[in-house]
Amino acid sequence: MKLRAFSLLALSIMLAGAPADAQNSTPRLATEIERTPDGKPKLDGIWQALEPANWDIRPHAARSGPLDALGASGAVPPGIGIVEGDEIPYQPWAFERQRENEARQLELDPEVKCFMPGVPRATYMPHPFQIFQTDQYVMIAYQYANAVRTIHLEDPGPAPTSFWMGWSVGRWEGDTLVVDVTDQKAETWFDRAGNFHSENMRVTERYTLLGPNHMLYEATIDDPEVFTRPWKISLPLYRRVEARAELLEFKCIPFAEEIMYGHLRKGATDDE
C-alpha cells in the first residue's frame, strides 16, 4: 500500500514536470479561421510550401544536381509541378534561353549568389516566411536572405524604379488577398531550372485560406515579351505549427562570397 502510494506520488511529480516540456514541444494548430477587426480573414502566421518547386516548377523526375561532388545529397527531388497545364508557354527564343540557363545553373542562378528571389519564387523557397497583416499593409518577411516585401493596400503610386522583390499593391476580393506585382528585376528566376521572365512581367497573386492551417497560393504570370500567353502556378502553403516555430536568420552572403569573389582573392591564379 505504502509503496503504491509512493509510486503514484513519484509519478504525479514527474507528470507535474512535464508541462514545461509539453509547452515547448506540443504543436500549436489554429482551430478556426480568425478574422481581423475589419472582418478580413487573418493570413498572419508562419507558412511554408512543401512542393519542391524551387528545384523546378515543371513536372519532373528526379535527376542529378549540378555538382557531382555532392552525390545524392545534391540531387533534384521529383516534383508533380505547380504549373497549371504542366507546360510553360515560352516563345521559341525564350525556350532556348531557358535551356541555356538550366545548363549554366551554377553560374547564372541568382540563388547561388544569395540574391533576393523575387516573386513568386520567394513563396516556395525551402524556407518559411511570415505574414503580418494590418489594414494598411500586408508585410511578408522571408527567412531566405532576409528578403521582405511591403504589400500596399492603399495605392502607393507607380514604382519609382524596379526592385528585386517587385512593387506590390494588394486588395481584398471577398476572402482572397489579390496582389499585383510589377517592376521586378529581370534577373530573378522562377526556380533553379532556369525558368525566367522579363522586366515587364506582371504577377497577380492570390492568397486564400483553405482552412485554419492551409492556404492556397496562386500566381498568374503575364509577360508577353517571353511567353505566348499568360500562365498560372498554384500550390498549397502549410502553417508551421511547431510550438517553437519562428523565422531564423538565413543571411547567406558569407556562403556565396567564395564563389562570387574567390577569383579576386590574393593568390588566386588567373586561370581560375
Add this chain to the structure above:
Amino acid sequence: MRTAKRKTALAAAAGACFAAAGFAGAQVFDPDYAVPRTPYGQPDLQGVWSNAVLTPLERPADLADKETLTEEEAAEYARQRREATNRDRRADDSQEDILDAYNDFWWDSGDNIVRTRRTSLIVEPRDGRVPNLTPAAQARLAELRVRRDPPEGPEDLSLGVRCLYFPHAGPPMLPGSYNNHYQLVQTEDFVLIVNEMGHETRIIPLDERAPIPAEIRQWRGSSRGRWDGDTLIVETTHRRADTPLRGSGENMRLIERFTRVDDDVLLYEFTVDDPESFERPWTVQSPSVRAEEQLYEFACHEGNRSLEAILAGARAAERGNE
C-alpha cells in the same frame, strides 16, 4: 526623392511642437499626449520613422562638462554640426578627398540636434561617453581576427561593405550615413521592424514565448517584446561574437524601449547590459521622427560592385608592384 527642403520642413514642423514645451530635464515632450491605439487596443507605434539626427553618439571632448546646451548654444551647435557633416566640402589632401566619396546629396546627417538639447545621444553614464571596456573585453577584441590591409579576401572588409550588418539597423538602431528610415508594423502578437539599411528585418514576438536555444547565434540576435504601459520593451540576446557594439560581447543583453511621445515622434532608447565587456551599462536616447516617404528596397548585396572593385584594385596594385 528625399530633398533637403522636405526634410527641413518636416523637422521644423516637429521642432515647433517642442519649442513651446521649454526645457525641464526630460519634459520636452507633452506628458498628456494620448497615444492612439491599434485595432487590437495596443499603443500605435506604426509608421515610417527616421533616425537621422545631428547629435553625435558620444559627447565631443570640447563639450565634456556640458550635458545640455541652452537654446542659443543649441542653434549655433546645430549650425556647426551641419557644416561639419556636409560632405560637399573638399579636402586639401586628394586621398582624403577620395575617401569622402559621396557628396552631400547622398548623405542623411539630419537637420536638427535632439530636442532635449543634450550634447550626446548617450544619456547614461552622465559623461555621455561609452564606458571603459573591461580587461576581458579588451583581450577579446585583440583576439578577433585582424583585417588585413590591403584586403586579401572579402573577410578582410567590414561587415557593412559586405552587406552583412549595419550599425543603423543593429540592433540597436543608430543614426548613420543614409537609409536612416525604418518601418514599424504591429499585429496582435508581433512587432515587425524593417530597416531600410540592408533591409534588416526584425520580428519581435509579443506572445511570451521561450527564447531560442543558446546554440543559435544571429547577426541581429534574437528579440522578445512586451508592453510596459505604453512603452514597448524589446530584449535582444543570442548575438554572434563577431558583431561587437563598441566592444560588446556575445552575452550582451540589449534592452530597447519605444514610446510614442507625439504624433510625429517615437522616442527610442536602448540600454546595453554587458558587464563582461563594459564597466557599467550605458543608455542611449534618440528620438525617431516620422518620415513622409516610403521605404525603398536596399539591394545592397545584389548591387555590391564596390566589394568587387576593392578586391580587384588590391590585386591590381599587387601586380603593379611586381
